[in-house]
Amino acid sequence: MGNAASALERARTLRALISAEAAEAERMGRLTDKTTQAMLEANLFSQLVPVGEGGLGASRADFFECVEEVSHADGSAGWSLSACSMANSLIHLALPLDGRDEVLGAGPVAIWASLIPCARSQPAEGGFLLSGAFAWGSGSSFSDWVIVAEPLPERSGEQWSRAFVVPKGDVTIDPDSWNPMGLKATASVNYRIDDAFVPASRSFEYPFIQGERPGWVSTYGAALLNQVGLTAFASGVAARAMAELAARAPQTSRSGAPGSQAEDEIIQNGIGVHSGKLAAARSHFLTIVGQQDSILAAGGAVSTQLTLASNLATQTLIHAARDATVFAWDSLSSIVVLDTDPLQRCLRDIYTGLKHVTFTPAALSRAGKEKLGIGYSAPRFPA
Numbered sequence: 424m425g426n427a428a429s430a431l432e433r434a435r436t437l438r439a440l441i442s443a444e445a446a447e448a449e450r451m452g453r454l455t456d457k458t459t460q461a462m463l464e465a466n467l468f469s470q471l472v473p474v475g476e477g478g479l480g481a482s483r484a485d486f487f488e489c490v491e492e493v494s495h496a497d498g499s500a501g502w503s504l505s506a507c508s509m510a511n512s513l514i515h516l517a518l519p520l521d522g523r524d525e526v527l528g529a530g531p532v533a534i535w536a537s538l539i540p541c542a543r544s545q546p547a548e549g550g551f552l553l554s555g556a557f558a559w560g561s562g563s564s565f566s567d568w569v570i571v572a573e574p575l576p577e578r579s580g581e582q583w584s585r586a587f588v589v590p591k592g593d594v595t596i597d598p599d600s601w602n603p604m605g606l607k608a609t610a611s612v613n614y615r616i617d618d619a620f621v622p623a624s625r626s627f628e629y630p631f632i633q634g635e636r637p638g639w640v641s642t643y644g645a646a647l648l649n650q651v652g653l654t655a656f657a658s659g660v661a662a663r664a665m666a667e668l669a670a671r672a673p674q675t676s677r678s679g680a681p682g683s684q685a686e687d688e689i690i691q692n693g694i695g696v697h698s699g700k701l702a703a704a705r706s707h708f709l710t711i712v713g714q715q716d717s718i719l720a721a722g723g724a725v726s727t728q729l730t731l732a733s734n735l736a737t738q739t740l741i742h743a744a745r746d747a748t749v750f751a752w753d754s755l756s757s758i759v760v761l762d763t764d765p766l767q768r769c770l771r772d773i774y775t776g777l778k779h780v781t782f783t784p785a786a787l788s789r790a791g792k793e794k795l796g797i798g799y800s801a802p803r804f805p806a
Contacts, residue, residue, distance in 0.1 A: 430481045430489035433465040441496035446763060448608035452601060453564035454500055459533070463565075467493075467504055468533040471512040471648075477527060478515070482716045483648065484709055487655040494659025495666075498772030499608035501659050503562040505652025506609075509645055510536035510562075510570055514588065517640040522624035526568055526588055535562040536570035538642050540584045542616070544573055550622040553587050556615045560596070564610035567591050571616065572642075575628065582631035584642065593619035605771030647730065650781045651712060654737045657773060658705055661744035664769040665698060668751040675756050690754055697747035704740040711736050731793050734786040741782055748773045 441462075444455040462468065471486055472478025481489065486508065494501025511534050514526050526532070542555035557571055568588055575583040593616060600613035629640045672684040684690050711733050715725050752759055752770045759766045776782075792798060 430467060430470040430479050430485050431492060433467060433479075434489045434492040437461050437465060438492060438496045441493060441500050445497035445500070445608070445765075445768070448497065448499060449762075449768065452598075452607055453610040454497075454503060454608050458497070458500055459565035462493075462500070462504065463531045463533065466531045468507045469511045469515075469527070469531065471508055472515045472527070476515065477530075478511075482720075483651050484712045484716055486648075487651050487658075487709060487712060490652045490655035491659040491662070494656045495663045497608070498656060498660045498663075498768065498776065499606050501656045502606055502609050502653070502772075502776060503565075505649060505656055507533045507535055507562040507566060508652060509649040510534040510566075512648065513570065513586075513640060513645055514568075517586070517627040517629060518588065519624050519627070522588065522622070522626075525625065532568070533562060533566040534568045534570060534588070535560055535566040536645075538570070538572050538584070538586070538645060540572040540574040542571045542573035542587065544585070544587070544621075547620060550620060550624075551587065551626060553589065553619045553621050554615075554617050556613070558600075558613045559611050560614050561609045561611040563591075563594075563596060563612055563614065569594055569614075578630075582642075583628060584631070585626060585628045587621045588625040589616055589619055589621060603775055605768070605773070605775030646781065647733070650733070650737055653776065653779060653781050654708060654740055656776055657741045657744040658701070660769050660773045660776070661701055661747040664748040664751040664766055664773075665694065665701070667766045667769070668754055669694065671755055678756075684754065693750050693754065697743070697750050700743040701740075701747055704736070704743040708733075708736040708740045728793065731790045735790040737782070738784075738787055741777055745773055745777060 441458050444458045448454050448458065466479055467489065469478040470481040470489055472480075474480040490501050490505045493504050511527070511532070513536065514523060514534060518526065526534070537557045537559060541557065542553055544551040544553045553571070555571060555573070560569070563569070568590055570586050570588055572584040572586045575585055577583065595615050595617065597613045601611050603611070627640070629642065631642045672690055675684045677684055677687055711729065715729060715733065718725055718729075748769050752766055755766060758764060761767065
């Protein structure tokens with residue numbers, strides 16, 4: 424595949440393979456080797472890294488469409504792609520040059536991350552000795568590196584952290600710690616690190632909230648980037664659920680009436696309603712993401728108001744995605760109760776994914792406060 428191919432074009436060529444591997448991935452509790460190798464060879468995990476530095480140079484709108492496409496094939500693959508693409512982007516933006524070359528310079532690679540600051544370190548010659556226990560290791564089954572963080576003393580009332588990039592060989596993974604309802608193949612396991620040496624070149628410091636200068640790395644900035652990908656996950660899963668309904672309704676008999684479900688006015692109306700809501704919410708979300716891309720490309724900083732608008736658009740789209748998935752589930756026959764049914768996987772995946780902190784309903788309250796003129800305070804990690 425040539426370097427000119429976009430992230431979305433690369434994802435489209437992989438949809439059939441990823442979809443065919445999804446059931447086996449669920450059974451194993453991790454993405455299959457065929458899926459991860461194909462995604463690595465397509466360099467999808469570095470899609471947000473500039474082309475001149477080994478990536479695909481994707482905008483955040485491009486990122487959305489790529490993750491959405493992969494999530495249509497398998498929610499777990501799309502979720503993992505979002506999380507690891509954010510981590511790869513963070514490495515490119517924040518690590519010193521020698522550390523960046525060590526981690527990203529050998530070719531396509533995937534990195535998982537936990538920016539919740541629960542690590543602890545001690546200074547050592549040339550770096551740090553690092554320990555800690557962590558959770559939510561999405562993408563850990565195929566990644567070569569992990570980013571973890573420790574809290575630092577506040578600076579002028581601002582929360583700060585130090586991140587460390589650790590090779591997988593220094594990580595102890597608990598493979599039995601991930602037994603979820605959905606997103607089973609994300610391998611979002613618990614893991615720990617015990618007195619691992621991390622050179623200073625594989626560490627960096629950053630604030631919780633983005634500074635006024637564009638280009639600064641922050642916890643919140645990384646979370647907002649991942650928000651784009653995880654919202655795309657929800658949109659892609661809903662699109663798959665609606666596609667399953669549209670494909671299967673003509674072959675499914677109506678209950679208590681002649682003809683197929685495709686002839687049922689309730690099904691027809693519901694498909695129209697939910698398809699329209701999804702399209703409108705998706706278009707609005709991408710409009711806001713496009714505005715953010717334009718500001719960032721011009722060297723500006725995204726305003727609080729535009730961030731709140733993005734949060735509100737996320738809530739609108741994910742709820743439209745959830746409702747469409749539930750409608751598709753409710754509309755088809757009882758075969759969907761089998762755990763091998765793709766539509767059941769859509770239902771389990773979307774309900775599991777929407778419990779992520781990215782989708783907290785508190786975002787709606789923040790947007791409401793801003794519109795009421797009450798004032799908005801940025802979120803913080805709990806003390």
